[in-house]
Amino acid sequence: MIVRWALIAASDRCADWQRIAPRVGHAPLAITVERVADLAGHLDKCDAIVHDSGEPPTIAEWQQLLGYGKHCLIASPPPIAPTDLAQATEHFRERGLRLLCLGGARSLPSNRSVHDVVASGKLGIPGLVRTHRWLPACGGSLLQMLHADVDLACWIMGARPTTVFARGVPSSDRAATWDYLQLHLGFVGDAMAMLDVSRRLPNGDDYYSLSVIGSAGAAYADDHHNQQLLYTGGHPQALRTEQGDRQRLARLEHFLLTIANPTAYMADVLDGRRTLDVLAATSESLTIDRAVHLSREQDSVEVTR
């Protein structure tokens, strides 16, 4: 099955995607544009769309993307309510299309390594997932930025949490938005997760860490461990050694897999619902200032090719 894909990306990201495009068999990169609207005249050239503009699509762009009737991979979710995103996913599914919103945490090579070692059983039963995601100042919804790590935590635990307790620090200028959120999750079987996200770092690099404590072992993936030192006078600068193209490639390969394989997509849809449930509970916990308890499982879903 050949899937021709279109890339909508900011100019500084195009080269990254174009570099990995030849590494994906049977999926030629057909066209590259910078804005969602630019694709309108070229829809006959592509079967799927990858959107990575560095910012989530605006509401207008989102509507336009939905209207194109193509499989869509978006790097960041749009600024809409979780229920609206779920509705859009359902809309795609009914039309035999794929809509994937991969925040990226799953496809980061180090996170995949951690997941794979958990899945192998070498760490025993996972008992605790801990992440820190600290970003420089940026726009968008901080709750949405938790999406990637909630998804990651559920993926590693293989389950949806049953308890959600969230606390946050509001933005100083706008009380209705958050600059910092921390999330405390409880799972069936006593497992737990602690996630936090901040957008208060000074301009520059972000920071990320993931650790998993299992009943028989542990895994630690931490930017702190992966820094090199640059001496130019005074205190040295810490330089992170990046993980190359593997994250982007993994993201694209998975998207193409779901287009070819309805079962893989069904799993993604269920995982997506699970994450949205947790984000909704997070929002509720912040509002009521209490822990929110979720029922244990969710419905099945049918996915068409």
Next chain:
Amino acid sequence: MNRDVYRCAVLSVAKHAYVPRGVAAHPRCELVVVADDASEPAWVHERNQRLADEFEVPYIRDVARALREFDVQIAVVSPAAERHCDLSIRAAQAGLHVVQDKPLSDRLSECDRLVAAIDQAGVKFLMWNRNLLPAVCQARDVIRSGALGPLRAIHCDFYFSKDAGPPRGSRRASDPPLDWLTHQIAAHADGSDGGLGHTPLGELQIEGIYPLAYLHMLTGGAKVERVFARTASFFHQLNVDNHVDDLATVTLEMNADSGRRPILGTLCIGRIGAASHPDIGEIKLHVLGENGALVVCESRPEVAVYYRQQPAAEFRHRRQAIDMDYLLMENFLAAIETGSPTIVDHHVGRAIAATVEAALASSRTGQPVRVDHL
């Protein structure tokens, strides 16, 4: 009154002896007697005698007599956890300054009794802690310098990669549950008997003092007002059989009601098993301020050493520049001589014990719980 050398009485050393040894490491502190109640069991007397022999001092099976007859100014208290406060109170009532092992107590009511006794006696109290490790001091100095701006959030991972007997699920249905005290007595051999006592204690109660004391110091004494916690007996059969945690996570809300700038925090703590880390365990601090952030590994600086036939229990990474014992006692002696508070005094210890108790209550109820401060 300032003295060249302070004479110290060790009141029970039923547990590991690192606290009296730490005290004795200071050139102005001299262990002159070991004492305990005559009613203690034989194995306690045996351990007390061993330390007395090591330091070539008498062992007296009568605490009151030892305090009366040996001209001592400092008591070093390291018995089973349920006796901590009682011995410390008796020492304070005799006019001695007190250095006590953790935890403060297994009961908040005992902590309250201790606070009253110390305040009434006007003596100094030091809860043994790790706040003066080099990396923690560096974190403190960075925060105090203002480089991060006002703090917004602080997180501590405090994992000890030690085992506590056989793993969870290893006991056959026909076998009796593991006995807490029996295990703790046996664990003395490798120094992992921090929970020694008749009352089973979870990791949060045994070790929680360390990370919570970090957070207290690094936040400039922020008050934990509400907590939400999850606990589990996840790794060890001993903890399962005795219904105490070996893994816990706590959300901390600090300063929310006090008019000071609110700070959020989290603590992840566990005795995660020897297989889970090459050294003592992953112990890290993550600090977020208005203007910057800091990530600190508590174990550094360290030296890595690997060689053929290296014993499995030998740490591969050796901590360097550890002056903690000396610095703690410097802090304690300065408090005695200048009237300043100790780095973790009885009020801080009590606040930490109350935080732990609230966390355990939260883990039972599934909802946040307010901390019961005096």
